[in-house]
Amino acid sequence: MRTWLYKADTQLSPYLYISPFFLLFAVFGLFPLGYTAWVSLHDWSLLADEHAFVGLGNYAELLADPYFWNALRNTLSILALSTIPQLILALILAHLVNRPLRARTLWRLGLLLPNVTSVVAVVVIFSQLFGRDFGLINWLLESFGLGRIDWQAGVASSHVAIAAMITWRWTGYNALIFLAAMQAVPKELYESATLDGATAGQQLRKITIPSIRPTIIFVVIVSTIYGLQVFAEPQLFAGGGPNGIIGGPDRQFQTLTLYMYEHGFNRGFEFGYASATAWVMFGLIVLAAAVNYLITRRIRSSR
Amino acid sequence: MRASLRRLLVPIMVTGLLATAACGSDEQPGGNEKITLNVALFGDFGFKPLYEEYSKAHPNVTIKERISDYAAHHQSLISHLATGSGAADIEAVEIGYLSSFTATPNRFHNLLDLGAGSLESQWLPWKWQQGLSTDKKTLIGLGTDVGGMAMCYRTDLFKAAGLPTDRDAVSKLWPTWDEYVATGKKYKAAAPKSYFMEASGNMFRAMVEQASTGVYDNADKLIVDSNPSVKKAWDLTVDAIASDQSAKLAAWTPEWSAAFGKGTFATIVCPAWMTAYIETNAKDAAGKWDIAAVPGGAGSMGGSHLALPKQGKNAQAAYDLIKWLTAPEQQKKIFKATGNFPSTPSLYTDPDLTGFSKPFFNNAPLGKIFTASAQAVQPQHQGPKQGDVFNTIGAGLGRIEQGKQKPDDAWKQVLSDVAKLG
Structure with a gap:
């Protein structure tokens, strides 16, 4: 009896210890996910009492809507414009603060500051910087003899402005993650490389990047997931009017999440259609993560 | 160790029980029981000082207010109605959303059952009608x-543009919208670097709101494609855009707010609630803004109702409060504090209201101007997706302003987008 109890204890207890996470995940993660799938198969308006079953009708309508593809294009464009410079900058910054510096902790803490700031504050400030008539950036452009830009009106210009906000918030955070990984790289590698006459740039490319490959994969995947769900930046950038729903009159910066918001919380509160959008987004994110993984895995390993 | 833990736990549990008991008694309706009423609003309605007054007369009532912004307020109201819990006892509903609730009124208390029937004559007839179900x-x-x-x-x-500045002379410049756009052309010729209006969407909206039927017919059918007054408003607005009268500002952006003070544009369609907004955003432009009559004579844009979600348990107490808050005496106090114009016509002859003016607007007689405007309003039927339809058409005008589309293409896209809303 005692041995049986002992055995049960050693074999079951670990599962019991980790069970709170899985229970909470089931309640707050898995159940909503499944319920959303169920809702997405219905003509489900929050204002109506009847929810008719429509099968895959919402999905068919979604994939046939040119505005959905427009939102997908915008999301991917903002993703590329924000993630790529963000990761390159983060890598360089991490490399810089990984060297012997005066007041090193101060620099490292400073990296995190933009991320601690609330996203609303960041967007409000950046929206003023990118303002058409009274914005600082246009004022600078004009004083250099270049023309003003109506940042919100253009497709490319609005994407650049939004990408700048995302880059500002997340570069330092990613740099810190890179830094943590860099500190685990053996110092001897750098010492012998220095003896062999390798420059700082060569050391970054040939030693650091291959050594922190798993961290790069992680950061790329996490940034992609965030980038595909970007919402607050375009929503607040457009101001409090209807542009905050459709991302400008020509939908020039409507992202996928804004598209979902447009249908779920406006236009008759079509939760069925919005749920279908959410599931398509989920599929896209899984797909993007897989592709990212395959690409970044090809970064040459040091071993 | 164990004993000390128990010593700690017992009082905590007792306090907990007492607290639950206290909450329980809160929810019981009736005579002198303590009642807490939650009021959910978007923006400041100017109710705060009135609550204190009400609580003095009704010491058993505690009023709690929560304020969020326009979109968030209505979205959370709808989510709370759908899930059956979380809504406040009293919820403000703006006219843009009201018609979607009157189409499915079963989630609200019927105020006629609570005794509102006898109050009908207190309001402008069309204001009363807006709150009625289909x-x-x-x-x-x-x-x-x-x-x-x-x-x-x-x-x-x-x-600077050589136009009259006196408000009566200015009103005479534009009895109709055609003359308003013609004035804009004169203005642009004299001051080509400045703009006549902030954006074209408001002008379009005001014109449609003045027509006898707007974007919906009385059977809630969308008639954007067939109503000649909608197309006429569109064409005239396009004309104004083509002559570069619009500053192309998107409402509620930092650029838009700043423009009131900087003088980027010369005119803006001004519903009563807009005056408070101009005053706060253009503090250093006091005396530069003035108010004239709107082209087309009258019209109403915006306005709200107070509603009682059925999930609220203290229907009678909540009804007593909104009956008091919307009574003429209270509406007058709110108008003086915030500029929100009363919906109760008995005030329209009250010299206290008609004589009201504001130094910020060169002492323009706000009371007189808005009274004349509100009295002349021809009621118009509002359909369930009223707000979304105007946003869709506004986006079309925005595409023309930003040079993305020719007017004809923009109109085609508006019609197909509106058809999808139906």
Whole structure:
């Protein structure tokens, strides 16, 4: 009896210890996910009492809507414009603060500051910087003899402005993650490389990047997931009017999440259609993560 | 160790029980029981000082207010109605959303059952009608303010463009919208670097709101494609855009707010509630803004009702409060504090209201101007997706302003987008 109890204890207890996470995940993660799938198969308006079953009708309508593809294009464009410079900058910054510096902790803490700031504050400030008539950036452009830009009106210009906000918030955070990984790289590698006459740039490319490959994969995947769900930046950038729903009159910066918001919380509160959008987004994110993984895995390993 | 833990736990549990008991008694309706009423609003309705007054007369009632912004407020109201819990006892509903609730009124208390029937004559008839369900059997809201329209304009910019600055002379410039656009052309010729209006969407909206039928017919059918007054408003607005009169500002952006003070544009369609907004955003432009009559004579843009979600347990107490808050005496106090214009016509002859003016607007007689405007309003039927339809058409005008589309293409896209809303 005692041995049986002992055995049960050693074999079951670990599962019991980790069970709170899985229970909470089931309640707050898995159940909503499944319920959303169920809702997405219905003509489900929050204002109506009847929810008719429509099968895959919402999905068919979604994939046939040119505005959905427009939102997908915008999301991917903002993703590329924000993630790529963000990761390159983060890598360089991490490399810089990984060297012997005066007041090193101060620099490292400073990296995190933009991320601690609330996203609303960041967007409000950046929206003023990118303002058409009274914005600082246009004022600078004009004083250099270049023309003003109506940042919100253009497709490319609005994407650049939004990408700048995302880059500002997340570069330092990613740099810190890179830094943590860099500190685990053996110092001897750098010492012998220095003896062999390798420059700082060569050391970054040939030693650091291959050594922190798993961290790069992680950061790329996490940034992609965030980038595909970007919402607050375009929503607040457009101001409090209807542009905050459709991302400008020509939908020039409507992202996928804004598209979902447009249908779920406006236009008759079509939760069925919005749920279908959410599931398509989920599929896209899984797909993007897989592709990212395959690409970044090809970064040459040091071993 | 164990004993000390128990010593700690017992009082905590007792306090917990007492607290739950106290909450329980809160929810019981009736005579002198303590009642807490939650009020959910978007923006400041100017109710705060009134709550204190009400609580003095009704010491058993505690009022709690929560304020969020326009979109968030209505979205959370709808989510709370759908899930059956979380809504406040009293919820403000703006006219843009009201018609979607009157189409399905079963989630609200019928105010006619609570004794509102005898109050009908207190409101402008159309304001009362707006709160009624489609079958006219359920009243879901009592009216607060109406958005009687006027035209706010910058006297300094008018002077620079060689136009009259006196408000009566300015009103005579534009009895109709055609003459308003013609004035804009004169203005642009004299002051080509400045703009006549902030954006074209408001002008379009005001014109449609003034027509006898707007974007919906009385059977809730969308008639954007067939109503000649909609197309006429569109064409005239396109004309104004083509002559570069619009500053192309997106409403509620930092650029838009700053423009009131900087004098980027000369006129803006001014529902009563807009005056407070101009005053706060253009503090250093005091005396430069003035108010004239709106082209087309009258019209209402915006305005709200107070409604009682059915999930609220203290229906009678909540009804007593909104009946008091929307009564003429209270609406007058709110108008003086915030500029939100009353929906109760008995005040329209009250010299206290008609004689009201504001130094910020060159002592323009706000009371007189908005009274005339509100009295002349021809009621118009509002359909369930009223707000979304105007946003869709506004986006079309925005595409023309930003040079993305030719007017004809923009109109085609508006029609196909509106058809998808139906």
